[in-house]
Amino acid sequence: MSVVLSRDSQVRVMEDTVTNAEKHLGQFCSMLAAYTRKTAQVRDKADRLVKQLTDFANTEHPDMRATLRSFAEDLAKVQDYRQAEVERLETKVISPLQLYGAHTKRAEIKKLKQVQKNEIKQLAKLGKLRQKSPSDRLTISQAETSVQRASADASHTTHRLGERIEAFQKRKLTDLQKIFLDFVTIEMVLHAKAVEVYSSAFQTLENYDPERDLEDFRAKMHGLYGHRDARPLTDTVSSPAVPWSLTGQSAQTALRGERREDEETLEASAEEDLRGRGRALHQ
Amino acid sequence: MSVVLSRDSQVRVMEDTVTNAEKHLGQFCSMLAAYTRKTAQVRDKADRLVKQLTDFANTEHPDMRATLRSFAEDLAKVQDYRQAEVERLETKVISPLQLYGAHTKRAEIKKLKQVQKNEIKQLAKLGKLRQKSPSDRLTISQAETSVQRASADASHTTHRLGERIEAFQKRKLTDLQKIFLDFVTIEMVLHAKAVEVYSSAFQTLENYDPERDLEDFRAKMHGLYGHRDARPLTDTVSSPAVPWSLTGQSAQTALRGERREDEETLEASAEEDLRGRGRALHQ
Numbered sequence: 123m124s125v126v127l128s129r130d131s132q133v134r135v136m137e138d139t140v141t142n143a144e145k146h147l148g149q150f151c152s153m154l155a156a157y158t159r160k161t162a163q164v165r166d167k168a169d170r171l172v173k174q175l176t177d178f179a180n181t182e183h184p185d186m187r188a189t190l191r192s193f194a195e196d197l198a199k200v201q202d203y204r205q206a207e208v209e210r211l212e213t214k215v216i217s218p219l220q221l222y223g224a225h226t227k228r229a230e231i232k233k234l235k236q237v238q239k240n241e242i243k244q245l246a247k248l249g250k251l252r253q254k255s256p257s258d259r260l261t262i263s264q265a266e267t268s269v270q271r272a273s274a275d276a277s278h279t280t281h282r283l284g285e286r287i288e289a290f291q292k293r294k295l296t297d298l299q300k301i302f303l304d305f306v307t308i309e310m311v312l313h314a315k316a317v318e319v320y321s322s323a324f325q326t327l328e329n330y331d332p333e334r335d336l337e338d339f340r341a342k343m344h345g346l347y348g349h350r351d352a353r354p355l356t357d358t359v360s361s362p363a364v365p366w367s368l369t370g371q372s373a374q375t376a377l378r379g380e381r382r383e384d385e386e387t388l389e390a391s392a393e394e395d396l397r398g399r400g401r402a403l404h405q
Numbered sequence: 406m407s408v409v410l411s412r413d414s415q416v417r418v419m420e421d422t423v424t425n426a427e428k429h430l431g432q433f434c435s436m437l438a439a440y441t442r443k444t445a446q447v448r449d450k451a452d453r454l455v456k457q458l459t460d461f462a463n464t465e466h467p468d469m470r471a472t473l474r475s476f477a478e479d480l481a482k483v484q485d486y487r488q489a490e491v492e493r494l495e496t497k498v499i500s501p502l503q504l505y506g507a508h509t510k511r512a513e514i515k516k517l518k519q520v521q522k523n524e525i526k527q528l529a530k531l532g533k534l535r536q537k538s539p540s541d542r543l544t545i546s547q548a549e550t551s552v553q554r555a556s557a558d559a560s561h562t563t564h565r566l567g568e569r570i571e572a573f574q575k576r577k578l579t580d581l582q583k584i585f586l587d588f589v590t591i592e593m594v595l596h597a598k599a600v601e602v603y604s605s606a607f608q609t610l611e612n613y614d615p616e617r618d619l620e621d622f623r624a625k626m627h628g629l630y631g632h633r634d635a636r637p638l639t640d641t642v643s644s645p646a647v648p649w650s651l652t653g654q655s656a657q658t659a660l661r662g663e664r665r666e667d668e669e670t671l672e673a674s675a676e677e678d679l680r681g682r683g684r685a686l687h688q
Contacts, residue, residue: 135625146461153457157450167440174436178429186578284626291622295615303610306603313599320593327586332578339574342418343567
């Protein structure tokens, strides 16, 4: 009977293993999905800031205009990396966790429990027979055979399922290690790239000197148009003469997919260029 | 009359300057506030993941348990830096932008317009007098004096306001440079610290070897309790013998303030420790 009890405790270990995996990995999955969604929303907000910076740049004096455009471009680059982060988290972290529906294992455990129940039933039957008709050798012998068969079945099934649960546990441990390593790597790439881009943005902003722009302002005030490349202080669209067009930012934003709630319409002309840019970031 | 026109165009430059500052800086402010709020929400989601990792760690084999706890601790550290980022953005970026209510300047421009209107009115009056009563020397002389006074007033007011708007513009350019430099610096600190913390997390995760945990699993399966520090595979609370307590994470979460929507209750015991930790990050 102690073998039966031992099998019973093995089943409990198996059940706990599967239950914990189901429960916690499912929660990891939804929490990491929420984390990723919020990250995508940070990217959206930053994209709008990029657009606003570009609009404002167009109303500003030449040096501030150039500085703000460069800053907007850097900020957009960080959002491209954030977009890459979001996509990688979906592919390498959330998707693998979604696969952890351990339901098939649960069915196998249920089956094992039935096998074990049968063993106990046969044992009880044999016990009863031995009490009631101790001299009925044939029936007792048949019952003993049934018990043996049921025991063999239970032993075999427990052993086989034990091996499978162990393999499941091994895969789970290895997968978790890999998934969290991927998470950390994805985050590290974003943060490292952001440090790089922001370092360059810092330089640009620091090099800005308001003095030359104030000359421009004074020239405007006293009607000396034509001084440097002074422009009227009104909203204008980004000049097509500018080598890189920041109007592309809004196009990219739209390109990033259907999850966006409140985004500008796509500017098809910028699409191809940005696709290329997006790809480069994913390598 | 060309002086009057020139003054008129100066007023337009002033108006554009103030209008653009009001419009765009106000938008920067609300967009950066939205960006900051979303960042705070990323932090909230990551905090929940930290809690979940800790809960799950308690159901796991010894090595995975230690690995997950260490990972959770690193993830919590990144959130502390994110919290510092949020607070710094509020203090050094959003608040200074909020101060850009350029309304007082607008009132001054309105006053200047009235002064200029008066000049035009006096000029028109003089013109009419010269047509109607060209011989009325005294009245014409009085009107000429009025025009001179109005012109002097308009010239003086335009000049003075021009200086003030120039000072405003200078301050705006310098402030924008400073605000965006602060933004970039704050972001850089977060990203640099995150790279540092995640590098250590990567090491911990990489060093994990599932083999020893599988021994623990097999021992549990075969009822060999007492093997290593095997524990039943059920949820338990974090052992108080553990030198650092991750239950503090939820306490910290609550500490971070009123903006949170859905957070755990405060564990007062961990408060003091975490305040110290928070402070260290802000230096």
